[in-house]
Amino acid sequence: MPYVCELGRGQRVYLDHQGTQTIVTTASSSPGQQQQSSSSFNTGSWTAPPEIFQIANGVTVKITTEAGSRFIQIQGNSISTTAVAPAQISSQQLQIQQVDSIPASSMPPMQPMQPMKPMEPMKPMEPMNMGNMQMSTNPMEMRMGSPISVSESTPLVRRFCPQCGSNVELSDRFCWSCGHRLI
Numbered sequence: 001m002p003y004v005c006e007l008g009r010g011q012r013v014y015l016d017h018q019g020t021q022t023i024v025t026t027a028s029s030s031p032g033q034q035q036q037s038s039s040s041f042n043t044g045s046w047t048a049p050p051e052i053f054q055i056a057n058g059v060t061v062k063i064t065t066e067a068g069s070r071f072i073q074i075q076g077n078s079i080s081t082t083a084v085a086p087a088q089i090s091s092q093q094l095q096i097q098q099v100d101s102i103p104a105s106s107m108p109p110m111q112p113m114q115p116m117k118p119m120e121p122m123k124p125m126e127p128m129n130m131g132n133m134q135m136s137t138n139p140m141e142m143r144m145g146s147p148i149s150v151s152e153s154t155p156l157v158r159r160f161c162p163q164c165g166s167n168v169e170l171s172d173r174f175c176w177s178c179g180h181r182l183i
Contacts, residue, residue, distance in 0.1 A: 005052045005096045007059065013074060014102040015050045015061060017043075022050075022063055024072055024079050025102055039079040043070040049098075053091040060086040 002016035014025040022043040027036045044065035051062040058075035060082070073082045127136040134143045159168050163180035173183050 001098045001100070002102050003050055003096050004099045004102075005059075005094050007054075007094070013052065013059065013061070014099070015052075015063075015096075016102060017046050017063075020044050022046075022070075022072070023102075024061065024074070026074060026077065026079065027103070035077075037077060037079070041070075041072060041081055043072075050096065052094045052096055053086040054094055055086050055091050059094070060091070062086075 002014055005013045005015075007013060009028075010030050011026070011028045014023075014027065016023045016025075020042055022041050023038060024041070025036060025038040028034070043063045044067050046063060047066055048064040050064075053060045053062065055073075058073060061072040061074065062085070063070040063072065069085065071082045071085060073080055125137045127134055132144065135141070157170070159170055160166065161168050161175035161178060161180055161182065163175060164178040166175055166177035168175055168182060174181055
């Protein structure tokens with residue numbers, strides 16, 4: 001039969017054994033919220049009822065088996081085995097009692113999901129225009145407008161490297177900063 005220990009503030013620890021497995025279930029509840037988690041450990045068959053000790057940062061469960069004592073430490077939602085017994089001075093043994101069963105989670109059962117409706121096929125992409133450039137995807141092509149010619153009457157035009165953004169001259173074939181090919 002399983003055992004339960006009330007830890008206070010809506011928290012409980014349930015202990016059960018099945019063969020050589022010890023099952024530890026932690027349950028906590030507060031208004032509008034419930035949580036439950038379980039872990040299983042191979043401890044061997046129990047030879048005595050389990051004991052629970054309150055320690056500074058959680059509880060330690062002592063399981064007595066034919067092979068000796070095993071210890072399980074519970075800190076918040078973390079459950080793990082430990083080789084260290086709780087210190088007699090800094091621990092307090094908690095009351096534990098047998099129960100008929102470990103309560104199942106009170107969450108409503110999950111409803112089966114409905115299959116997704118098929119998606120409509122995507123429409124082909126329209127050609128994109130950016131300044132004097134045009135790009136289309138079917139067939140994939142890209143057209144650039146006519147090159148810019150600079151005459152002496154044209155005001156000073158600044159040109160920047162498309163890779164790193166550094167200032168470059170119109171006559172430069174490569175960026176002086178990053179080496180990106182400009183032409």
